[in-house]
Amino acid sequence: MSLNRMWRRYDRLLGPDVASDVREELRFHIEAKVSDLVGQGWTEDEARKEAERQFGSLSALQREGERIGDIIGRRKRLREHWSDAFEDVRYCFRKLAKSPGFSAVAIATLALGIGANAVVFSVLNALVLRPLNADQPGRLFVVEHRQHASYMQSYPDYIDYRDDNSAFSGMAGYDTTDVAVVIGTSAVKSYGYLASGNYFDTLGVRPAEGRFFHGSDERGMNSAPYIVLSYDFWRSKFNRNLNVIGTTVSLNTHPFTVIGVAPRDFHGTEMFFWPDYWIPLIDAQEIGFSPHFLANRATHNLWILGRLKPGVTPQQASDDLNSISRRLAQQYPREDDDLDARLVRPGLMGDVWGDSIRAFLAAIMMLAALVLLAACANLGSIFAVRAADRARELALRLAIGASRARILRTLLTEAVVVSLLGGLTGMSFASFLLQLLSRWQPFVDFPIHVVALPDGRIYAFALLLSVGSGLLFGFLPARQIWQADAAQAMKAGTSAGPVWGRFSMRDGLLCVQIALCTLLVTASLVAFRGMERSLRMPLGFRPQGVTIAETQLNMGGYTEVQSWPVQTRMAEEAARIPGVSSVGLIDRVMLDNDCCGGESVFRQGATDFRSSQEVFVAHNFSVSAGYFAAAGTRLLAGRDISWRDEPNSPPVAVVNVTFAHLLFGNTPAIGRHFELYGGGALYEIVGVVEDGKYQTLTEAPQPAMFFPLAQGMNSNDTALVVRSALPPANIAARLNRMMNSIDPDIPLTVRAWPDALDLALFPARAATGALGVMGLLAAMLAVTGIFGMAAYSVSKRMKELGIRVALGARRMHLMQTAISRPLVLLLTGSALGLACGMLATRLLSRVVYDANPSDPLVLAGVVAAMVLLGGIGTWVPARRALGANPSALMREE
Amino acid sequence: MDAAKLEFLRGTLDVLILKALTWEARHGYAITSFIREQSDDALLLEEGTLYPALWRLESKGLVQSEWGLSENNRKAKFYRLTPRGRRQLQQETATWQAYASAVSKVLAASQPRRLTEEMG
DSSP states (O other), X not given: OHHHHHHHHHHHHXXXXXXXXXXXXXXXXXXXXXXXXXXXXXXHHHHHHHHXXXXXXXXXXXXXXXXXXXXXXXXXXXXXXXXXXXXXXXXXXXXXXXXXXXXXXXXXXXXXXXXXXXXXXXXXXXXXXXXXXXXXXXXXXXXXXXXSTTXXXXXXXXXXXXXXXXXXXXXXXXXXXXXEEEETTEEEEEEEEEEOTXXXXXXXXOXXXXXXXXXXXXXXXXXXXXXXXXXXXXXXXXXXXXXXXXSEEEETTEEEEEEEEOOTTOOTTBSSBOOSEEXXXXXXXXXXXXXXXXXXXXXXXXXXXXXXXXXXXXXXXXXXXXXXXXXXXXXXXXXXXTXXXXXXXXXXXXXXXXXXXXXXXXXXXXXXXXXXXXXXXXXXXXXXXXXXXXXXXXXXXXXXXXXXHXXXXXXXXXXXXXXXXXXXXXXXXXXXXXXXXXXXXXXXXXXXXXXXXXXXXXXXXXXXXXXXXXXXXXXXHHHHHHTOOHHHHHHHSOOOOSEETTEEHHHHHHHHHHHHHHXXXXXXXXXXXXXXXXXHSOOSSXXXXXXXXXXXXXXXXXXXXXHHHHHHHHHHHHHTSTTEEEEEEESSOTTSXXXXXXXXXXXXXXXXXXXXXXXXXXXXXXXXXXXXXXXXXXXXXXXXXXXXXXXXXXOEEEEEHHHHHHHHTTSOOTTOEEEETTOOOOEEEEEEEOOOOOSOTTOOOOOEEEEEGGGOSSOXXXXXXXXXXXXXXXXXXXXXXXXXXXXXXXXEEEEEHHHHTHHHHHHHHHHHHHHHHHHHXXXXXXXXXXXXXXXXXXXXXXXXXXXXXXXXXXXXXXXXXXXXXXHHHHHHHHHHHHHHHHHTHHXXXXXXXXXXXXXXXXXXXXXXXXXXXXHHHHHHHHHHHHTOOHHHHXXXX | OOGGGOOOOTTHHHHHHHHHTSSSOEEHHHHHHHHHHHTTTOOOOOHHHHHHHHHHXXXXXXXXXXXXXXXXXXXXXXXXXXXXXXXXXXXXXXXXXXXXXXXXXXXXXXXOHHHHHHHO
């Protein structure tokens, strides 16, 4: 038996040696056989020969044995490995369950960090990384007009690009539009696409039902009165009725034949904007667009989406297109003078939204990464503290023969398990938020959707972050285990880990964490301040107390000539509503989603109307008398538009201050003239109004001109602007009744102007919201970090504090001893973070309007916030320090 | 009948090895002796097939091996049944017995009745 044990020890010491095992086993068998045979009377030699003969080929058997032995050995090692890992995980869960407070804080911290990252990454994924839902989306590019303010292209230019290029296998054009669709008896304003015939074929999308329109359907203007419905529109408005295909629906009172339904997951070629339908572009005139819409080379109203031929690079393609541009510029010097083409990624209205959205998301992603980094620093220091407290236990395990690698693995397992739990919690939280976000429709009458549901990529990302951050903060304390000297640790009990001068690694981590948190708090305060400032900025109108009633007379079947009498009647009747102080009409509402268009302005007497010769491009509006009073726009000089400015009276205009300044410098503008593209009419400036915001809140002052509606610059889109002290709901009801009596077929949208401004404020609000959340997360991390540090240092020094109390230390002195270090770290970290915040101005200015971290209010806010956070973090530990009871403490241990 | 020529049916060797290990751990030589003695010298195992069979059983996790000392104090590799091996043995025994009794029933049959009727 004792020998048996010896063999086993021998076996374990040398480890498995398969070849010798097999040899030994076979040799034993032969020896046993030999001695049996000898017992039966065989001679030794013959017995051995007989025994070996029975085996056949010994060497073949040996090889077979080694082969199988290897397999067994490998399986055994794998099993041991897994059972070790399993043991580690079980041990770690036991440890975590023993300190639930620590576990909860650690998991919550990580959940916040990883959850925030998952949410931001999902949005990034949905808007930027995920391609359009089309065949081979990587080869689709928007052909953008670089020079012109609108980025869009004109229809004739599109046709030339489409037919003359050699780099694209297909090139489609489209624009978004809104029409009144009559379903049953009511007209519904709904949004969709005007698309070229080859739109679906270029994208490679197949219909869910019926058919799509094709290039071959285009046989001249108005030749294809077809409509393709989106799946959602078909479901919600037509109850998925297949019989609707082949019937006609009325769009702006013109009949269009329903020919098909798009696939359920196809939402057009812009990420946010989910259309209800697609109509052939060549039928634009039938829904009320002017005949010039497609004919005029200078009207830039189309997005061009091209599919690259295989093997053609984007660079080659844009070179190809620009050679066409140069040819067109020679051929049509007036219109295509500055034409050029640039390829950009599709999905976000070219660069109009794309640039700012991509920049914003990248910046937010960076901030989210900082939050996670701060969380890791926080956990790193918590784990370092725990490792230090466990130094004695770990030293003991080292001393009884556990390898450093094994202990390291135990610690890392703990870190990774915590981070995976955190990641899981964070991810479930994130997917809840994302589901809310995806169901959210920020605007009732505008089809904006942000569908950012988590997909495989998001889960992989969260998993990667979890494991990555687990390893990151797990390795920080691991370093001190690696360097630990067992004997030293046993003697000293606790070791503080690596110490640099008077400060330990833990202090460094806390400092980094606080710096990161300060940076984030600074960023969110800067955003809030920018937002607040942009809200207080002069808009050039006073939306409070104003109700906007929008009609599109073309939807009621009115031509432009027929519109004017209806419009004047609307204004007159609205003015008679009791409680209404002023009423005006304007063709486009400022800061609304379809505002605004520009027109080139030329000096009086211009002969060269190429766009390179224009003085500037000014927003143009058509207004009625009384508009400025109703909108609250101040008239600074001259007179208002009046009802006497009629089609046959001399053309006049009111311009804003920027317009007047750009054209005439500091000399008075009243009574002077300017011309528009094409010449012909000479416009006299009769009034100057204050500047305003027209497209976005963040735009620089832009020139604008206002023409009398009666002199008919455009248009049959009109908004009635009604100022009244009455509640908006009251006015809305009155206006609806009034419109019904004028013409019940005209769709009317009535909104309070402040509500209508939501869209303009949306980017700023979203940015502020996102930054605010990041700042809040950072603040929470700062509090937990400071609290952890202070609480730990107080608890380690309770005994010392007790002695100090016993020796008669004053409360102030006691406080100083207990929490001076966390406070010093807080101050250092805050100063560092604030400095970083100042340096990150450029980054922030891409995200928020007028970012200015050196704004004294922001500085004061950051300092106040950090002091407050420090106060919260140290309050409880400080109370505990003050409560040190010498007699109780001395009795402990 | 020449005992040495009695061939093992496929899979029979495995179940015999497992059976040999039912009560105690044995080394390979003891397994051959056990099978020879229990079959009254009718089944003679070839060593060249025993060991590969043993190793395969080990790699399947049905037996597990350990070095120990033989009756005359020499180093030998002992095999014992794992719980899985024991379950396997029970199953195979049942299957084998059902098979054997079915085969012997067929072999013990007299002239089939259907044939008699046809002839009559």
